[in-house]
Amino acid sequence: MYDCIVVGGGIVGTSTAYHLAREDVDTLLVDRKDDGRATSAGAGVVSPATVAHDYPDSWFELGADAARYYDALDARLREEAGVETGYGHCDLLTVAIDDDELAPFEAKVEEIRDRQDRLGTPAEGTLEELSPSEATDACPALGDVRRAFRYTDAARLDGQAFTDALYRAATTHGLQVERADAEEIRTDAGGVTGVVVRGDDGTTVYETENVVIAGGAWSSAFASQLGVDVPVDPQRGQIAHLSVDADTANWPIVTAFRDHYIVPQLDGRLIVGATRETESGFDARLTAAGVREVLDEALRVAPGVDDATLADLRVGLRPLSADGVPVLGGVPDVEGAYLATGHGPTGLTIGPYSGKIVAEAIRGVSPSSDLAPFSIERFD
Numbered sequence: 001m002y003d004c005i006v007v008g009g010g011i012v013g014t015s016t017a018y019h020l021a022r023e024d025v026d027t028l029l030v031d032r033k034d035d036g037r038a039t040s041a042g043a044g045v046v047s048p049a050t051v052a053h054d055y056p057d058s059w060f061e062l063g064a065d066a067a068r069y070y071d072a073l074d075a076r077l078r079e080e081a082g083v084e085t086g087y088g089h090c091d092l093l094t095v096a097i098d099d100d101e102l103a104p105f106e107a108k109v110e111e112i113r114d115r116q117d118r119l120g121t122p123a124e125g126t127l128e129e130l131s132p133s134e135a136t137d138a139c140p141a142l143g144d145v146r147r148a149f150r151y152t153d154a155a156r157l158d159g160q161a162f163t164d165a166l167y168r169a170a171t172t173h174g175l176q177v178e179r180a181d182a183e184e185i186r187t188d189a190g191g192v193t194g195v196v197v198r199g200d201d202g203t204t205v206y207e208t209e210n211v212v213i214a215g216g217a218w219s220s221a222f223a224s225q226l227g228v229d230v231p232v233d234p235q236r237g238q239i240a241h242l243s244v245d246a247d248t249a250n251w252p253i254v255t256a257f258r259d260h261y262i263v264p265q266l267d268g269r270l271i272v273g274a275t276r277e278t279e280s281g282f283d284a285r286l287t288a289a290g291v292r293e294v295l296d297e298a299l300r301v302a303p304g305v306d307d308a309t310l311a312d313l314r315v316g317l318r319p320l321s322a323d324g325v326p327v328l329g330g331v332p333d334v335e336g337a338y339l340a341t342g343h344g345p346t347g348l349t350i351g352p353y354s355g356k357i358v359a360e361a362i363r364g365v366s367p368s369s370d371l372a373p374f375s376i377e378r379f380d
C-alpha cells in the first residue's frame, strides 16, 4: 500500500513525487516515457514576466511564485542529488527585426510595464530599452535589430537535466519508481483505492488512497474513469539544437515576435524553436515543414548562426489545456484524486512549483499558492 501514486514522470510528475517523498510520504512514480514527452524537448526559457499570452493575472502570480522558488529548489537539488541541474540566471532580450514587429514591440513593453505596476510582480526584474548596437553587443549573432529591450531576471533551464536531478534526489528520499503503463485508476465509494499498472512483468494492482495524474499530453485518458472532463490536448513542438564556435555562456535568451526563441546554453549550443502545432494529435514526428520553420526563424533573427552545426532535432507534445492555464488540484467527487497537468508552453517554468503545491494539498498542508484559479472545476 502506497500513500500516493504519481502517474507521469515528466518535470511535473517528478517534482510532485520529489516533494512528497522528501516529506516521508510513501510514494510510487509510474512513468511510461512516451516518445514525445514534452520535458525532453523543452527549450528552457524561464521568464514568466515577459510571457506574451493573454493569461489571467492568477497565472502571472503563479508564474512569479514559481520563478522565485527556482533558486531555493535548485540549490537543494544540487546538494541532495549531487548533479548539474542545467539551471541558471540570464538576461532575456526581445528584439524587433522586421517592420511588422515594431507595433507588437511597443505593445509588449507597455503590457509588461502595466502588469508590473498592477501586480507588483515580479519585483526583481528590470526592463530597459537597448540601442541596436547594445543588443548586438549582447548577442553578436543578431541581424539588423530595429528595437530591443532587455529583461534582467530571466533564467534558462535544461528540463531533462533538472528532472533527472529531481528524480535522483527523490529516490534518496525513498521514492519507488516503475517504468510501466498506469492503465486504470480504481475507485470505490467516491474515493481512490488503487492503480492498475502494466509493466514488463505483467499487471499489478497497487493499493493507494491518493493518485496524481501528471501524464502531460496523455492526461485526459483518465477522464472517464474519474468522471470528469480533462480538456488537455497535445500541441506538437519541433525544436533544433545548433552548435556554434563561440562562447555563448553570457549570451541572453533572444525572443522576437513570431513565437520563437533562441536559448543559449553554457556549452556553445543554441536551442532554437519552436513550432506550435495545435492540431498535431499524438503524432510525435519531426516534419520537413516544422524543421524548416524553426531554422528559417532562427536565421531571420540571428543570421550570424548560418554556419552553425545542426547538432540535434527534438520534438515534444505540450500538454495544452483548453484555456492554456495549468490544471492543478483535486478532482471533484473523487476523494484522493489530483490533477497536475495542462502546463502547455510554460511547464518548465511552472512545473516544479506545481509539484510542490499539489504535494502540499495531498499532505493536507495549506498550499503556498492558491490552487482555486487552476481547479478543473473552472471548465464546468
Ligand SMILES: Cc1cc2nc3c(=O)[nH]c(=O)nc-3n(C[C@H](O)[C@H](O)[C@H](O)COP(=O)(O)OP(=O)(O)OC[C@H]3O[C@@H](n4cnc5c(N)ncnc54)[C@H](O)[C@@H]3O)c2cc1C
Binding pocket: 007, 008, 009, 010, 011, 012, 013, 030, 031, 032, 033, 034, 036, 037, 038, 039, 040, 041, 042, 043, 044, 045, 046, 159, 180, 181, 182, 183, 214, 215, 216, 217, 218, 219, 221, 236, 237, 238, 239, 273, 274, 275, 315, 316, 317, 318, 319, 340, 341, 342, 343, 344, 345, 346, 347, 348, 349, 350, 351
Ligand atoms: C519544443 C518545446 C519547447 C518548450 N519550451 C519551453 C520553455 O522554454 N519554457 C517552458 O516553461 N516550457 C517549455 N515547454 C513546455 C514544457 O516542456 C511542458 O509544459 C512540460 O515539460 C510538461 O511536463 P509534463 O510533466 O506535464 O509532461 P511530459 O514531460 O510530457 O511528461 C508526461 C509523462 O507522463 C507519462 N505518462 C502519460 N500517461 C501515462 C500513463 N498512463 N502511465 C505511465 N506514464 C504515463 C508520459 O510517458 C511522460 O513521460 C516546451 C515544450 C516543447 C514541446
